[in-house]
Amino acid sequence: MTQNIYDNDTFFTGYSQLPRSVGGLDAAPEWPALRAMLPDLQGKNVLDLGCGYGWFCRWAVQAGAARVLGVDVSEKMLAQARSMGNQAALGYARLDMEQLTLPPASYDLVYSSLAFHYIEDYTTLLATIRQSLKPGGKLVFSIEHPIFMAPRQPGWLTDAQGRKHWPVDSYQQQGPRISDWLAPGVIKQHRTLGTTLNALLHAGFQLEQVEEWGPTDDQIAQQPALAEERERPMLLLIGCGAP
Amino acid sequence: MTQNIYDNDTFFTGYSQLPRSVGGLDAAPEWPALRAMLPDLQGKNVLDLGCGYGWFCRWAVQAGAARVLGVDVSEKMLAQARSMGNQAALGYARLDMEQLTLPPASYDLVYSSLAFHYIEDYTTLLATIRQSLKPGGKLVFSIEHPIFMAPRQPGWLTDAQGRKHWPVDSYQQQGPRISDWLAPGVIKQHRTLGTTLNALLHAGFQLEQVEEWGPTDDQIAQQPALAEERERPMLLLIGCGAP
Numbered sequence: 159m160t161q162n163i164y165d166n167d168t169f170f171t172g173y174s175q176l177p178r179s180v181g182g183l184d185a186a187p188e189w190p191a192l193r194a195m196l197p198d199l200q201g202k203n204v205l206d207l208g209c210g211y212g213w214f215c216r217w218a219v220q221a222g223a224a225r226v227l228g229v230d231v232s233e234k235m236l237a238q239a240r241s242m243g244n245q246a247a248l249g250y251a252r253l254d255m256e257q258l259t260l261p262p263a264s265y266d267l268v269y270s271s272l273a274f275h276y277i278e279d280y281t282t283l284l285a286t287i288r289q290s291l292k293p294g295g296k297l298v299f300s301i302e303h304p305i306f307m308a309p310r311q312p313g314w315l316t317d318a319q320g321r322k323h324w325p326v327d328s329y330q331q332q333g334p335r336i337s338d339w340l341a342p343g344v345i346k347q348h349r350t351l352g353t354t355l356n357a358l359l360h361a362g363f364q365l366e367q368v369e370e371w372g373p374t375d376d377q378i379a380q381q382p383a384l385a386e387e388r389e390r391p392m393l394l395l396i397g398c399g400a401p
Numbered sequence: 402m403t404q405n406i407y408d409n410d411t412f413f414t415g416y417s418q419l420p421r422s423v424g425g426l427d428a429a430p431e432w433p434a435l436r437a438m439l440p441d442l443q444g445k446n447v448l449d450l451g452c453g454y455g456w457f458c459r460w461a462v463q464a465g466a467a468r469v470l471g472v473d474v475s476e477k478m479l480a481q482a483r484s485m486g487n488q489a490a491l492g493y494a495r496l497d498m499e500q501l502t503l504p505p506a507s508y509d510l511v512y513s514s515l516a517f518h519y520i521e522d523y524t525t526l527l528a529t530i531r532q533s534l535k536p537g538g539k540l541v542f543s544i545e546h547p548i549f550m551a552p553r554q555p556g557w558l559t560d561a562q563g564r565k566h567w568p569v570d571s572y573q574q575q576g577p578r579i580s581d582w583l584a585p586g587v588i589k590q591h592r593t594l595g596t597t598l599n600a601l602l603h604a605g606f607q608l609e610q611v612e613e614w615g616p617t618d619d620q621i622a623q624q625p626a627l628a629e630e631r632e633r634p635m636l637l638l639i640g641c642g643a644p
Binding site for chain 1 (some may be wrong): 548552553558560564565566567568569570571572573574593594595598599602607608609610611612613615630631632633634
């Protein structure tokens with residue numbers, strides 16, 4: 159079973175104070191880029207893997223989805239999601255993505271935000287998702303970029319001229335990365351970008367879009383701290399089709 | 402027109418002493434991975450863009466290609482290529498890839514090794530290649546990895562524990578990178594990995610394989626200096642189809 163760090167009290171308390179937890183999708187700077195990769199949801203059947211507080215699920219209902227299922231391994235996250243609104247088209251289920259089974263040819267869109275990098279058996283997960291998509295369905299997801307995740311000591315370094323750089327090492331050494339983020343000992347899984355893409359292709363997906371998110375000029379004007387996100391890719395957004 | 406650095410005397414002299422110039426394909430550590438991405442060449446029509454000394458062209462003839470055309474902007478490179486062997490199936494042409502026109506639906510394979518990162522107008526080049534491929538044809542190419550190329554000051558840094566890292570900055574700032582490699586003022590074009598892949602998709606290619614080359618255990622045993630290539634991705638190998 160995947161580490162369920164979101165039910166750790168310290169982690170959950172920290173997580174609940176993040177801008178994207180309080181402010182939802184509009185507080186996530188990559189959301190405009192991710193939204194632009196989504197198909198029209200009118201009348202569609204949508205699955206959100208790692209739904210957290212359910213911000214995307216509620217948005218998808220507003221965007222016209224006929225049915226939205228949010229799945230998360232964390233009881234605390236789902237309790238919070240359920241407390242934030244009831245909509246007839248919306249349901250939640252507590253499931254571990256590593257143990258997931260899904261009905262065949264059922265979804266028009268499988269969506270996931272910043273969750274797949276916790277998954278050890280990514281190959282099995284992709285096969286499960288692939289068979290659950292209707293013909294013409296889409297998988298759109300984000301993960302931490304492997305350049306962000308690879309280093310033994312992830313953190314900005316500053317040179318003698320005061321300029322920041324991101325120290326990349328261990329890139330080809332795939333496997334767990336243990337970091338202290340909101341709580342000690344958070345386990346994520348580093349895979350190279352090649353591995354991430356080739357696994358999608360082997361699972362029968364067609365790649366449609368690969369975005370290494372970076373802030374726009376407007377975003378930096380409004381939030382100058384985002385400027386450092388131009389120095390190295392932090393997030394990877396992928397859109398693919400199931401022919 | 403692309404900078405023709407290969408006809409610079411200093412550059413050419415330096416280049417002519419590189420292991421891959423002297424020893425050919427087998428002296429290029431990424432060759433086994435690139436070769437594994439190639440289709441069967443028996444009876445095929447092959448184009449090599451940026452053919453240099455023609456090592457790949459001669460190999461393709463040996464592998465059974467019916468016709469191989471090697472293209473390069475450098476007169477010196479082509480003179481060297483021509484001096485290294487005449488085969489009936491093999492021809493060379495001096496052409497600038499930025500000004501290229503190609504006959505429609507003519508090639509089974511377009512191949513390019515470490516040349517596209519010199520090209521400013523990558524989008525036009527891809528459109529030119531795409532229309533030149535027969536249905537079912539392939540484009541297989543390598544470039545310097547954008548993580549390798551992005552930094553203002555590309556070069557290993559060593560931390561207090563003696564461990565190397567690669568300092569990534571300026572990743573989202575696409576455009577020229579001027580470096581001193583064999584000669585001063587070599588101009589390469591930095592594009593993010595997302596830009597590189599999305600341009601292929603927009604040109605009508607289907608992505609089939611994306612490899613961020615790293616050395617195998619055997620390669621490191623034979624050539625220990627290669628071990629640093631596990632720390633950060635240096636080369637990007639891409640295979641795609643033209644449906």
